[in-house]
Amino acid sequence: MRNIGLANPFGAPVFYEKVVSSTMDRARALTPEEGPHGTAVMADVQEAGRGRGNRKWRSNAGENLLCTILLRYERFEAVPQGITLRIGLAAALAAEGFLPPASPPVRIKWPNDIMIGPCKAAGILCEGEGGTVRAGIGVNINQTVFPEGLREKATSMALAGKTVFPDSARFALLENILGRIHRELSEEEGAWQERLLPRLYMQGRKVRFIPGAAGAAGGITGRLEGIGPQGEICILPEGGTQAALYSAGELDLSWEG
Numbered sequence: 001m002r003n004i005g006l007a008n009p010f011g012a013p014v015f016y017e018k019v020v021s022s023t024m025d026r027a028r029a030l031t032p033e034e035g036p037h038g039t040a041v042m043a044d045v046q047e048a049g050r051g052r053g054n055r056k057w058r059s060n061a062g063e064n065l066l067c068t069i070l071l072r073y074e075r076f077e078a079v080p081q082g083i084t085l086r087i088g089l090a091a092a093l094a095a096e097g098f099l100p101p102a103s104p105p106v107r108i109k110w111p112n113d114i115m116i117g118p119c120k121a122a123g124i125l126c127e128g129e130g131g132t133v134r135a136g137i138g139v140n141i142n143q144t145v146f147p148e149g150l151r152e153k154a155t156s157m158a159l160a161g162k163t164v165f166p167d168s169a170r171f172a173l174l175e176n177i178l179g180r181i182h183r184e185l186s187e188e189e190g191a192w193q194e195r196l197l198p199r200l201y202m203q204g205r206k207v208r209f210i211p212g213a214a215g216a217a218g219g220i221t222g223r224l225e226g227i228g229p230q231g232e233i234c235i236l237p238e239g240g241t242q243a244a245l246y247s248a249g250e251l252d253l254s255w256e257g
Contacts, residue, residue: 001015001017002016002017003016004016004042004171006174008038008040008178010036010038010178010182011038012035012038012040012070014040014042014174014178015035015040015042016043017042018044019044019047020041020043020045022046022048022068023041023042023043023068023136024068024134024136026043027041027069028134037070037071037073038178038182039069040068040070040178041067042170042171043067044062045061045066046059062167063141063143063156064139064142064143065137065138065139065141065173065174067177068135068136069087069134070132070134071133071135072132073131074131075130079128082230082231083231084111084126084135084231085108085110085111085227086184086185086187086192087124087137087184088108089108089184089192089195091114091122091124091137091181092106092108092122092199094173094177095114095139095173098157098161098173099157100161100163103160103161103162106121106199107201108196108201109201109251110201110224110233110251111233111248111249114139117160119152119153120153120155121139121160122138122140123137123138124137139173140154140155141156141157141173142158142164142165143156143158144156144159193227196227200224200226202224202251203226204223204225206221206222206223207222207223207224209222209224209246209249210249210251211249212249220237220238223235224251230247231247232246232247233245233246233249
């Protein structure tokens with residue numbers, strides 16, 4: 001990997017390599033001296049990229065932003081609350097800034113996806129060990145063809161904005177994301193929630209929610225009320241009077257209420 005010297009408000013290196021198993025793997029291998037707080041690892045191709053629940057992350061070579069950002073804290077308790085959502089907010093705002101004004105709205109789908117209109121355009125995967133967090137970010141920029149099974153669910157900035165972005169957009173977008181993450185993680189606790197709530201996908205609407213790990217069975221229906229103090233999803237069950245907070249689970253987008 002080589003340090004490509006992108007602007008980074010964390011004062012840390014931004015590494016680039018054409019082909020990696022995954023940027024998460026490469027970031028994990030960095031020592032605190034090699035990869036201090038705020039270090040980013042970027043690649044053109046991931047041979048074993050993955051998302052939540054070990055689902056494969058498929059991306060055409062050189063068309064999208066594939067990166068992992070290392071965030072190091074002295075202890076687990078110092079990790080900012082709602083960190084996945086805060087990083088998602090930063091990435092959503094950055095992507096929105098690159099899109100033409102007439103593009104569909106950019107929203108954050110709890111817990112870790114970014115939607116443009118009704119389709120997924122980006123995903124966030126945070127993994128941690130002690131006070132170290134590895135935030136994997138994948139943003140579809142110029143990809144316009146997706147594998148069967150994803151064609152109705154996935155989109156890209158190019159499709160949403162009806163434009164083609166230059167290759168430099170991947171690097172410019174990463175710079176913008178780094179700047180926004182730095183600001184979002186510096187916000188006072190609670191301020192980020194106020195900023196995120198208007199962008200929360202399906203906010204105030206009837207949803208089907210599946211609690212637990214990715215791929216879990218079962219589910220509940222109710223109204224998405226918002227998010228809790230630590231980034232939990234808040235659901236008012238159908239027919240109920242008391243909203244409940246869930247720290248794990250996912251929205252069932254195949255459900256039609």
